[in-house]
Amino acid sequence: MTNRDDHDLSVETRVIHSDKLDADQKTGDPVVYPSVGSTVFRMAAEAEEGEIIYTRLDNPNRLHLETVLASLEGGEACAAFASGMAACTAIVQALKPGDHLLIPEDLYHGVRTLMLRIMEPWGLKVDIVDMTKLEEVARAIRPETVMVWAETPSNPLLQIVDLSALSELCRQNDLLLVVDNTWPTPINQLPLKLGADLVIHSSSKYMGGHSDLLGGAVIAREQNGLFRRIREIQRSAGAVPSPQDCWLMLRSLRTLPYRMRAHNDHAVRIADFLKAHPAVDEVYFPGLPGHPGHETARRQMAAFGGMISFLVAGDRQATARVVQGSRLIAPVTSLGGVESTWEHRVRSEGPNGRTPENLIRLSVGLEHPEDLERDLERAFSRR
């Protein structure tokens, strides 16, 4: 744009200032708040409460995203991060060396790696328990225990943890309960309402929903000292999402309830299809009445989500052929996109993996289920 007042400025100065010197410029009143890429914001003469001055500390798009995420989970506050793992890391960094923490046997393998390979050398004490058995959790509690970390449904076996019972046990023993709510999303499960203190998300999955965005978040039931510490770590350690990523995440969240409805419905149908299929030995899906966590899942979840694991009737090689044999379902790690994806789990976990060699983890997408069933037939025929 041209500017009436810039003729006395040199070209070096005009490329920097000429777009903002014209006070009469009309910018309209956008319905969708734009992504604010500026890393710096003009400061008033004196510091003010809540001022935005630098994007690592605060950014309008991040504040919008955090407000929506806190509201979705029914929490008082949210801190958004650059990835799910950055969110997990901020929580454990809020603990002290010597603190003891319980994690479940079946959980996202990146979290296990974080705890055992990064946080244990740093001084955290970690024990692994079967969190589907409350007596085991109770037995593992020590005087130094401060936190219990739960994931339900778990990855990749879709085990169900009774969150009300676990939060009661935590309350009696003065322990913090953290729940990874990535798989169910707040559309299907609200851990803070069931007594959890913190919820963590990898928003790279269903929240982003289109396999093109990384993000993470911590949502707190109360804006207390623990949350203020996590906020301090977010702002100081700086694993923050870009304004553009926050903007895109908000765009994705607007369709989350509708996407989840379809993921939920399609997964119930595909689980029934797999259950009846001769190429499948076992199906792990909490929506199936025979699943050991089915009753608990019915109580604490609005629906069972879009993730299914199953065992192929065959060995490791046959399973690998099935995963490569589909036309629509892409063989990828990660999950929660509009497109169906699946993964031969042992391949991703490497030599220390604990998952059966013939396990496939399927993320049921939004394609028409009839097309998915035909594609599954095709893949099973390669077995």
Ligand SMILES: *Cc1c(COP(=O)(O)O)cnc(C)c1O
């Ligand atoms: C993917 C995932 C994470 C890690 O999130 P990133 O965004 O990949 O860092 C943590 N927990 C669960 C359950 C996940 O599925």
